[in-house]
Amino acid sequence: MRPWLRRTLIVLAVLLVLAGAAYYWLIVESHMPGDASFALDIDRVRAAAAEIPGDKPASIELEEVALFTFPATGVVAGDGWQGTPLPVYSYRLIYPDSSIVVDTGMTEAMSDQLTSFDAAALSRVQAAMSTATQIVVTHEHMDHIGGLTSHPNLANVLPKARITREQLSHPERSLPAKFPDHALDGYQPLVYDHYHALAPGVVLIKAPGHSPGSQIVYVQTASGTELLFIGDVAWHFRNIELQRERARLMTMLFLKEDRTAVFGQLAALKRLHETQPAVHIVPGHDGPVIDALVAAGTLKRGFSP
Numbered sequence: 001m002r003p004w005l006r007r008t009l010i011v012l013a014v015l016l017v018l019a020g021a022a023y024y025w026l027i028v029e030s031h032m033p034g035d036a037s038f039a040l041d042i043d044r045v046r047a048a049a050a051e052i053p054g055d056k057p058a059s060i061e062l063e064e065v066a067l068f069t070f071p072a073t074g075v076v077a078g079d080g081w082q083g084t085p086l087p088v089y090s091y092r093l094i095y096p097d098s099s100i101v102v103d104t105g106m107t108e109a110m111s112d113q114l115t116s117f118d119a120a121a122l123s124r125v126q127a128a129m130s131t132a133t134q135i136v137v138t139h140e141h142m143d144h145i146g147g148l149t150s151h152p153n154l155a156n157v158l159p160k161a162r163i164t165r166e167q168l169s170h171p172e173r174s175l176p177a178k179f180p181d182h183a184l185d186g187y188q189p190l191v192y193d194h195y196h197a198l199a200p201g202v203v204l205i206k207a208p209g210h211s212p213g214s215q216i217v218y219v220q221t222a223s224g225t226e227l228l229f230i231g232d233v234a235w236h237f238r239n240i241e242l243q244r245e246r247a248r249l250m251t252m253l254f255l256k257e258d259r260t261a262v263f264g265q266l267a268a269l270k271r272l273h274e275t276q277p278a279v280h281i282v283p284g285h286d287g288p289v290i291d292a293l294v295a296a297g298t299l300k301r302g303f304s305p
């Protein structure tokens with residue numbers, strides 16, 4: 001073999017190996033780091049849920065505001081390139097004479113990546129925010145906070161919104177959702193450490209990782225049903241089941257996640273699922289999980305007028 005040809009082949013082989021390693025690392029690799037940990041003490045959460053006396057939520061409604069479709073490996077690393085659906089939800093906890101909105105959806109203008117959008121659903125969510133007694137978001141990303149930042153009567157609803165200090169401290173994480181200039185003047189964000197009793201049967205659990213302001217919303221209904229709205233700690237239950245994160249390309253380049261923190265939460269949620277199977281874990285964007293909870297009567301589709 002001629003020396004120049006030999007050199008060229010060696011360079012090509014090295015490049016191929018490097019490209020393969022980069023592909024594996026960015027698209028497929030998803031091992032649990034040794035130092036991943038997250039404390040989720042369900043007994044303390046249950047105790048906090050009983051801290052505020054009063055009736056617990058009688059029912060939980062949901063609206064599906066929009067639909068994204070991502071490559072499967074962006075949701076669960078190594079799952080391939082076929083499209084997988086990620087619906088965008090808003091929830092409403094119905095009390096005998098009040099209500100709480102959990103996550104607020106987004107507007108159609110906030111993304112050019114949407115597969116579909118339901119303007120009527122967003123209108124119902126924003127109307128529900130007007131009559132709600134409290135509004136919380138699992139985190140500051142636009143598909144969860146966007147229905148609030150774009151609310152047509154923000155001055156009316158903002159005083160009822162319990163947005164945390166962490167959720168407001170990184171406004172660039174919410175873009176293109178953005179509070180109008182001066183809308184937050186004088187606003188007192190919610191400040192808490194690990195658990196916060198929000199209302200009878202409702203506890204916020206701080207869970208930074210997917211974003212700095214991520215939190216989990218625990219709900220215990222009047223009938224004793226327990227749900228954990230985990231926001232985007234996991235987009236699909238499969239992340240918990242397989243203990244696999246989103247592809248690193250997604251978590252590093254687009255989300256700028258604390259991957260180790262999210263892995264710790266995935267491990268804690270799996271342990272909880274194994275030891276407390278009656279607690280319904282509700283991932284951020286998992287259509288089949290939601291469908292099953294609706295079929296079982298645990299969630300009701302559509303906000304009642």
Ligand SMILES: [Zn+2]
Nearest residue numbers: 141143232284
């Ligand atoms: Zn989301």
